[in-house]
Amino acid sequence: MIELLTPQEMSRADALAMEKGPHDGAGLMDRAGAAVADAVLARFAGAAGFDILCGPGNNGGDGYVVADLLRERGLDTKVWRLAMPRQGSDCEAVAARCHAECAPLEDYRPLPGRIAVDALFGAGLSKPVGGAAARVLGSLAETGVRVVAVDLPSGVSGATGQVLGIAAPAALTVTFFRRKPGHLLYPGRALCGETLVADIGIDARVLDEIAPRCFVNDPALWRAEWPVMEPDLHKYRRGHVGVFSGGPMATGAARLSARAAARIGAGAVTLLSPGAALAVNAMHLTSIMLRRVEEERELLEFHEERRPKAYVLGRVSALAS
Numbered sequence: 587m588i589e590l591l592t593p594q595e596m597s598r599a600d601a602l603a604m605e606k607g608p609h610d611g612a613g614l615m616d617r618a619g620a621a622v623a624d625a626v627l628a629r630f631a632g633a634a635g636f637d638i639l640c641g642p643g644n645n646g647g648d649g650y651v652v653a654d655l656l657r658e659r660g661l662d663t664k665v666w667r668l669a670m671p672r673q674g675s676d677c678e679a680v681a682a683r684c685h686a687e688c689a690p691l692e693d694y695r696p697l698p699g700r701i702a703v704d705a706l707f708g709a710g711l712s713k714p715v716g717g718a719a720a721r722v723l724g725s726l727a728e729t730g731v732r733v734v735a736v737d738l739p740s741g742v743s744g745a746t747g748q749v750l751g752i753a754a755p756a757a758l759t760v761t762f763f764r765r766k767p768g769h770l771l772y773p774g775r776a777l778c779g780e781t782l783v784a785d786i787g788i789d790a791r792v793l794d795e796i797a798p799r800c801f802v803n804d805p806a807l808w809r810a811e812w813p814v815m816e817p818d819l820h821k822y823r824r825g826h827v828g829v830f831s832g833g834p835m836a837t838g839a840a841r842l843s844a845r846a847a848a849r850i851g852a853g854a855v856t857l858l859s860p861g862a863a864l865a866v867n868a869m870h871l872t873s874i875m876l877r878r879v880e881e882e883r884e885l886l887e888f889h890e891e892r893r894p895k896a897y898v899l900g901r902v903s904a905l906a907s
């Protein structure tokens with residue numbers, strides 16, 4: 587099973603990892619920034635230059651690490667900061683040793699051919715994006731400059747995938763340790779582009795304490811519950827489903843339900859149809875059985891005879907008594 591962490595659970599994972607070591611906050615940030623820089627270089631090494639958009643929190647801290655690593659490679663790299671790093675934060679520590687040129691975010695203009703690294707807000711997004719950050723994210727979306735998002739596209743809620751204010755679509759999102767629900771839920775999912783999950787040295791045992799309650803919906807989550815058919819299984823041991831049809835103008839939902847019941851493994855399925863709808867149902871059914879059931883008496887007969895395990899009925903089902 588693959589866990590999804592809410593932003594609060596992720597902060598807890600960061601805190602537990604720092605507590606247990608071996609990496610402190612700045613160490614985790616170095617690894618996070620390095621993972622983003624590696625992904626950027628693997629895909630966009632030939633870009634004309636790199637604009638790193640940094641917020642005041644630790645998402646911005648990741649951005650300063652990326653900027654330094656790209657600059658060390660001799661690449662044209664510039665930091666555009668929304669505000670000074672939050673005092674006493676890991677962001678402040680890594681920004682202090684960043685040698686890339688810095689300028690105010692409000693002066694940034696996206697240029698074709700360059701890559702924008704979006705490190706404005708991540709897990710700490712606390713309100714709708716406005717002001718200079720919103721103008722910049724809007725201009726990224728308009729100009730189609732390729733964006734690499736750090737952790738999440740800024741403006742996307744990690745908890746819900748909803749956009750708070752505005753977000754720029756990313757070509758690539760690099761997140762850390764585990765994905766958040768916002769990476770999988772729309773519209774966040776579409777805004778993330780390709781999503782990479784980087785190992786930044788957080789021991790998976792921190793999950794024992796966090797006890798996440800949200801998981802990726804893939805076969806690993808439910809395979810153990812999936813019934814396995816034994817070789818000697820036959821249709822009379824796999825249950826019978828009765829599905830009530832509406833009148834001649836209301837038969838589609840019943841047939842879809844009948845086919846679904848057969849498909850998920852019912853041994854036999856009977857469509858219970860009023861007399862007037864028998865012909866239209868018969869024209870569309872093959873392996874599903876069809877039986878006239880219009881009066882209570884007919885239903886009781888069917889029930890006695892076939893003992894179905896389940897019935898499906900909708901709003902248009904009605905019986906004459």
Ligand SMILES: NC(=O)C1=CN([C@@H]2O[C@H](COP(=O)(O)OP(=O)(O)OC[C@H]3O[C@@H](n4cnc5c(N)ncnc54)[C@H](OP(=O)(O)O)[C@@H]3O)[C@@H](O)[C@H]2O)[C@@H](O)CC1
Pocket residue numbers: 600610611612614615616618619641642643644645646647648672676706707708709710711712713714715716719736737738762
């Ligand atoms: N060492 C670590 O902890 C590690 C952390 N990691 C990285 O840190 C990220 C989480 O960092 P974070 O918790 O500092 O939050 P972050 O997303 O930077 O934003 C908070 C700042 O933004 C501000 N702000 C928020 N919304 C705003 C808005 N709409 N408009 C304007 N301002 C807004 C908010 O202001 P406030 O709400 O306090 O007023 C605060 O100043 C995570 O995503 C990952 O990338 C990794 O490197 C691993 C190690």
Ligand SMILES: [K+]
Pocket residue numbers: 645704705706707708735736737738739740
């Ligand atoms: K971001």
